[in-house]
Amino acid sequence: MNLTVEVHQLFARRDIGRQVKRLAxxxxxxxxxxxxxxLAEVRIxxxxxxxxxxxxxxxxxxxLDGEPSRSHASRELRETRQLARTAQARAVPTPEGGAVIVVNAMEHRTTHEVAVTLVHELTHAAQFTxxxxxxxxxxxxxxxxxxxxQRPREAREHLRQVEAEEREAYEAEYLADRIA
Structure with a gap:
């Protein structure tokens, strides 16, 4: 398991970066x-x-294997911007089997919130493998x-699996009490 923590364009709430480095x-x-x-290689x-x-x-x-069209890429960026207004974090798999976890520092107030978010997203990182x-x-x-x-059947299967994985990640959040 290789775990790295980076701070990217964060000018306020530097304390959250320090808490993530300590709790990860x-x-x-x-x-x-x-x-x-x-947990393979995880970059936070x-x-x-x-x-x-x-x-x-x-x-x-x-x-992605190829280059996405500009219209689809801009649509995904718009949708992700809407999600980012309230999202605390997001885990994205890497092709090598690892994960990139992007944490929104402005949505975290306490150490316990940081711990819950880390446990939730690291659960997703383990699910990716x-x-x-x-x-x-x-x-x-x-x-x-x-x-x-994607065939409609595959899309429905993906949504069912995402819901099951989210349930599992929410159930694992009790582990945050052990580390915070």
Missing amino acids: PLAAREITYTVPGR VVTGPKALPGLIVEAETVL RRGVLERIVRDRHDAYGLRR
Whole structure:
């Protein structure tokens, strides 16, 4: 498990960056013992709400085989900007089997909130290493960026799996009490 923490274009709330650096190894240790799957290379980027959408779209385009059309890429950026207004963090898989976790520092007030977010997103990072998950996410991103269409059945299966993975991540949030 390789865990790196970076601060990107964060001019206020530097304390959140320090808290993430302190809590991330503790959360990763708890996740490796309790969640099925393994934590491969995880990069955590702490940033503000303005830089969050660009980092998410950049991490997602690394997954794509080809270059997305400009209209699809700008639509995804718009949708990600709307999401970034209230999102605390987002985990995006990498082609090598790792994950990039982008944390919005402005949405966190306490150390416990940071711990809960880290546990939740590291749970997703562990889920990315399970069999078939990365391929399913890549298929969905290809559809979102207009590279390859996804069958409706595959889209429904993806949504069902995302809901199940979210439930699992919410259930694992009790681990934050151990590290905060």
